[in-house]
Amino acid sequence: MFYNMRDTFHQSDFVEYFINNSPFTRLCLSFAVLHYIMSFLHVIAYDANKQLENLSSFYVNYILPYVKRRSSYTAVAAAVVVYFSYRVHKMSEIPKNLQHIPAVPYWPFMRSLLSGESIDHRTRNYILPVIANSPNGLYLRPVRRGWTVGVAGPATMKRLLLRADDFEKSPMFAKQDSLFNKFMGKENIVLLNGSVWKKHRMIANPAFHRSMPVKLFGRLCEKMMLRFEIEGDGLGNVDVANFLQRFTLDVIGLAAFGYDFEALDNPENEKVDTYNSIMAGIQSAVYFVFPILEKRFLWALPKRRDLYRKLDDMNEIFYSVIQHKRDTLASMKNSIEDTEKDLLTLMLEANEEAVDADHRLSNLELRDNLAIFFLAGHDTTSNALTFALYFLAANPHIQVKAREEVLDIMGDGDDVIFPTSTQCTDMKYVYMIMKETLRMCPPAVGTSPRRSNKDMDLVGTLIPEGTPLNADIYSMHHDPNIWKDPETFIPERFASRGESETKAGRGLAWAPFGNGARQCIGMNFSLAEQKVLLAMLLRRFTWELPEDSINKDGLKIGGGIGIMYAKDMHLKFTKRF
Template structure:
């Protein structure tokens, strides 16, 4: 068979796959959401053209092992969780990579996935060579960018990023509001018993989302979303609907649809109207806080101030207007803190409760530690910050949970500022790179029995400590100067809730659950969450 025949055969295969992809994934999705068949067909045809352009790996990246475009996209668009995608599509390719570097599709095109501890360390610590990719801001009309904004602390670089970090630092380097965490946890536990089927069948992610929404609202803005008291109020419903829309895989991978064809998706247009309402809420919170700050200046202790108050004060203390944040920048920072402080923490806690449910010996060991520190009895005890620091085994459980299911499966993409050698792989200038946190945490060449939940990995002298000289093998919060600024806030919140629940309840999986044989992960994009996770609780007193 000559070269032309080989090429023709390859093209035929690609067209066959594209036709199948069009029929089974694109056209049905668009038809369900567009009122007119001819519009649906036109959008889907354009969509298919975009896919066809995207399937081929660029010439300058063909030296890097690549996953199958079709297998990856089929997994992403069919609703499979990241765990199945990692096991079936990515790890087999990664096993053939000499250094934990591979290629995968992304909304920005083919992306270099970094899942090697040494390369991960380089990617996180050498920020001048690997700045945040600005492609995120290219689609300013997308729901994702509209929510997080293009001027937030997560996506900015250089001096502008440093300005944001200086304003935000005071708010995140103070004592954590552990009393607030405890008070809202007690309220949530009361709701466990009153709503639905009571303790027999608790929708864990739903309650934890309500808990963390109230926490971030009060701690960050001094604003009560009333998610625990009134979960069906308009503010909560709008936020939840927008979050669901952001995680939609079709619009995640193909933002061009939202930019060019929003008119063809009535449901998506409705989400953008709800985003208008959420925007107004963010700005009204900033205005109200600025007025309150002016009227109560000097009357509120630092320990009682919320995140927005501390940021506004730091902003005012900067006499140089070039070093102050505009209302737009404040709004974008608050939105991204809101997302990081709500969804990621609630899902991390959901996963932790699941692993304690299916590992009763670990649950009992953790409970013993809590009782030794807080005492036992029928009184609700709010852990203090000092007591939280004593919870060594609870911390191991949290770290192992974040290894198994890091809420952020990967990071905001980086861009290579020049031709660079990364762990022995040539990375051309302008390449897109992603820290593949979930994949690295489940790589059997890096972790012993990676699918087993073993908190002792993180004990002194344990497996994690032994890896310290190899680079960064555990990175749920990133690392270096761009490490998640809310890490300590999230960890303190998790410790308080786990301790209070271990003291008051025991829990297990109910009889009829889709999570009986394994934890089922939702197939949405972005933040990882469990699917239909219900647990059965029993009061200890």
């Protein structure tokens, strides 16, 4: 409504229309203007500050002079609009105690975030120029409620990640009323601190060390390769991103708690649709930046409410599987080798072995940790694999070298062979490819928010108590002052005595899984999954980019909040036998 008026009315005409209508209409008009303020953050280009000044001037000169003489509805509506205008303005102001840290431009950065521009665009245009003038890789960037300190230097990254007691996980992240937080929960290994976090780690850590289901990875990879030939256009045009999303969803469902999503066999089924809809919903930038939409206006958002209902359905699945596992654990405890047991089973076994009830996890805590495993282990691994397949297609000489290593270890032929854990360990060059992929395209571009628990000196920069900090992994991995020719794919960086090793004394220059005590607990699980799939694909196929690929002249990247993915990644596969 407001957009149409903006085009057809002069400002004074709008004021007359505003004044001469009913109180309810005036209230609606004011909220329409409020909607415009929020929308302009989403779509207005780089002169956003000027636009905000014009809008404020319009209210001051044409609307507010009439407020005193009008009804209480008008006064309340105007007050609401003024309040939100003030809050938007305050969000863009850098706090005085952080003004010594270089900052990215607020409005262009937010416009880029909300309009869906890729992370490489924001990094190249807004972050790297600021970091170039920062002596230690610290900078300020906008978040949903003001500013956070971005950490993108090896020395500062090491201090942030290894000194967990100084930089605890921020509790504000768990307090938001949102679909994301409802899915992730509050009682999990990612968000908790102190002794409660240690309790969760003691239960989950042994489970991940005991579970490495390479046979499961191999079986599902074989199933996926067969689907390549019978779906769509066959091997000539394989939608690898889609297949890898389905593959990793089946892996995490079965490996985490023995639940079969059947994504490879039937990608259109209700279980897959429910999960994918929730994942797409929690990555929406608009709801992340404006959580008030879900907290106060969910009643007006039917599609968003439908996602909450789907999440309720998924939670029923979580709880029913947990209870079923509890009921059947005793009968099957020794019937499956540890490496092939699902994580929930192993966590329940560790739970039973805990010294007392205070050291055991409740069903709610188990559920929240399972949700984290899904969030951290599904999209991130599928995207990492998609990027790896792209880089092997775009660099055929690297693909040839990787295949030679796999054939030397596994042998050649048309028989179906799953690599063993030992064989995966022997694949040194494939591992270099994976590490270079994760440097160039870390699917999780940063870590969950932290905050300083006291005033401290962080590699020469004062960080006041309570300051939020985020590890900016992507920017660090692409900083030309840290990595030589960072936009070129060079697996040999990670060879013995290669470029990566020379950086060891400078801090943490490569950190796709974080580091320290709070390093991603599923790192080895994900790396093993990636090695099995890459080895089996290299043994069975060669592949290349189709001539009409949008990625032919360079990788096209998309992404939601905290996650990046390859756009429209189709590849042409050819059987080797």
